[in-house]
Amino acid sequence: MQARIIEASREMVGSALMYNPEGMMEIGQDMASLPEFLQNLAKSIQAMTRQVQEGDTPMDPAIVDMVKAIHAGILKVAHEAEDLKPMFENYHADDIKRIRQPRRNEQLWDVQANRDYYGR
Numbered sequence: 001m002q003a004r005i006i007e008a009s010r011e012m013v014g015s016a017l018m019y020n021p022e023g024m025m026e027i028g029q030d031m032a033s034l035p036e037f038l039q040n041l042a043k044s045i046q047a048m049t050r051q052v053q054e055g056d057t058p059m060d061p062a063i064v065d066m067v068k069a070i071h072a073g074i075l076k077v078a079h080e081a082e083d084l085k086p087m088f089e090n091y092h093a094d095d096i097k098r099i100r101q102p103r104r105n106e107q108l109w110d111v112q113a114n115r116d117y118y119g120r
Contacts, residue, residue, distance in 0.1 A: 046071050
């Protein structure tokens with residue numbers, strides 16, 4: 001019997017393999033959610049470890065300490081990932097402005113509408 005956390009992680013990988021965003025704004029929103037994803041991963045590891053610690057298991061404290069260090073490392077990465085949203089918005093500010101504040105008949109500037117001139 002495998003741990004449920006492994007089953008859940010495999011589902012997550014399957015979902016990621018089918019990732020097919022419709023546009024850049026969706027990708028930006030997904031990038032902005034990475035900190036929460038990483039925090040949830042850290043919480044799941046912490047909860048599993050707590051169950052082992054508080055239960056009546058002969059777990060060596062060195063293993064618990066290592067898992068705590070892994071947990072802290074994931075939280076650090078989650079904190080670093082909080083920079084993704086402002087970075088995305090900064091690097092793509094002009095494009096985002098055109099999405100949020102489109103010009104009149106903006107669709108006439110769409111790449112598909114101008115495919116004969118694309119790359120010229």
